[in-house]
Amino acid sequence: MVIADDDDFDPHLLExxxxxxxxxxxxxxxxxxxxxxxxxxxxxxxxxPDPELDDTRRDRLITTLCNYCVGETAALEGASGLVRLAxxxxxxxxxxxxxxxxxxxxxxxxxxxxxxxxxxTATEIQKRANPALLDFKSSLLELVDAGEWDAAVFAQNVIxxxxxxxxxxxxxxxxxxxxxxxxxxxxxxxxRHFGFGENDLGRRMADDPSRRPRxxxxxxxxxxxxxxxxxxxxxxxxxPVADRPRLGQEYLETVERxxxx
Amino acid sequence: MSDARDAVAKNRHTYELEExxxxxxxxxxxxxxxxxxxxxxxxxxxxxxxPVCKVVIRSKRExxxxxxxxxxxxxxxxxxxxxxxxxLEAEVIF
Numbered sequence: 001m002v003i004a005d006d007d008d009f010d011p012h013l014l015e016x017x018x019x020x021x022x023x024x025x026x027x028x029x030x031x032x033x034x035x036x037x038x039x040x041x042x043x044x045x046x047x048x049p050d051p052e053l054d055d056t057r058r059d060r061l062i063t064t065l066c067n068y069c070v071g072e073t074a075a076l077e078g079a080s081g082l083v084r085l086a087x088x089x090x091x092x093x094x095x096x097x098x099x100x101x102x103x104x105x106x107x108x109x110x111x112x113x114x115x116x117x118x119x120x121t122a123t124e125i126q127k128r129a130n131p132a133l134l135d136f137k138s139s140l141l142e143l144v145d146a147g148e149w150d151a152a153v154f155a156q157n158v159i160x161x162x163x164x165x166x167x168x169x170x171x172x173x174x175x176x177x178x179x180x181x182x183x184x185x186x187x188x189x190x191x192r193h194f195g196f197g198e199n200d201l202g203r204r205m206a207d208d209p210s211r212r213p214r215x216x217x218x219x220x221x222x223x224x225x226x227x228x229x230x231x232x233x234x235x236x237x238x239x240p241v242a243d244r245p246r247l248g249q250e251y252l253e254t255v256e257r258x259x260x261x
Numbered sequence: 262m263s264d265a266r267d268a269v270a271k272n273r274h275t276y277e278l279e280e281x282x283x284x285x286x287x288x289x290x291x292x293x294x295x296x297x298x299x300x301x302x303x304x305x306x307x308x309x310x311x312p313v314c315k316v317v318i319r320s321k322r323e324x325x326x327x328x329x330x331x332x333x334x335x336x337x338x339x340x341x342x343x344x345x346x347x348x349l350e351a352e353v354i355f
Binding site (some may be wrong): 009010011012014018022023024027028030031032034035036132153188191192194195196198201202205206247253254257 | 268284285286287288289290291293311312313314316318320321327330331332333334335336337353355
């Protein structure tokens with residue numbers, strides 16, 4: 001279907017198949033990212049102030065950004081493998097847009113590390129990476145290598161992306177202006193990623209409920225690692241312990257909607 | 262406008278939507294969404310919050326239970342339902 005470009009058109013009246021085709025398209029992606037990335041090289045406006053950070057704050061930010069790079073690399077490698085596994089053309093196209101998003105995220109975080117004076121980013125990331133996050137990355141890529149679309153999308157687009165969405169939003173509230181602006185662009189991308197995961201899996205489980213036990217199994221296997229990764233990220237950001245249950249709530253709501261509790 | 266849409270419009274309050282700064286979908290769709298402003302933000306009769314990504318979904322007509330709406334920013338499809346407190350909320354449908 002060609003969607004009319006007139007003032008009378010209401011997206012809520014789209015047929016379901018037309019909606020999925022529209023939002024999973026590269027055309028949609030181009031129009032979306034144009035809204036929040038234009039005139040922002042490396043995710044930041046050239047006019048955004050970049051005050052010098054004290055040594056303690058700078059060091060904490062470097063550790064946080066190094067772990068963001070690990071997470072984004074996991075998603076980049078995962079999404080690129082998932083293009084081949086995607087069960088239909090629209091999902092393949094969407095996953096290709098996600099590959100581009102994840103590569104951009106990695107690039108902007110590496111750039112921010114360079115801004116902060118890190119010369120050898122690869123070595124610094126290796127030195128500061130949270131072991132639990134590395135475990136999660138290995139688990140995700142094993143699922144991709146095994147050709148398990150449902151399980152890998154659950155690990156990547158539901159677990160990892162929900163976690164990143166929550167952590168990035170929390171961080172953006174207290175970050176320096178440049179890091180906050182970079183994070184806002186990433187957060188806007190994450191909405192598409194975790195939304196795709198929940199809706200694709202929800203639809204597939206509605207069509208074939210026998211898919212659910214495997215996802216419950218993967219969730220149980222990854223829950224311990226996820227908790228450790230989440231705690232590590234919130235420690236790095238100095239988030240008060242009392243606020244943490246609230247931050248984990250959105251992930252719990254997602255797995256509940258999917259019937260995976 | 263089709264006969265069906267015309268009939269619906271006659272029975273409901275309709276709204277002229279304008280962009281409010283939401284920029285995460287292509288331009289032609291932006292007026293149908295807005296950012297949730299948190300505590301103190303009040304939903305209009307043509308608005309519901311997406312339970313997945315917390316963006317406010319806006320319609321050109323007053324919403325009623327049973328209406329289907331789409332959240333383009335997170336690709337979710339949902340149906341409007343009446344909450345226990347009488348307000349309208351959206352439930353994801355797969």
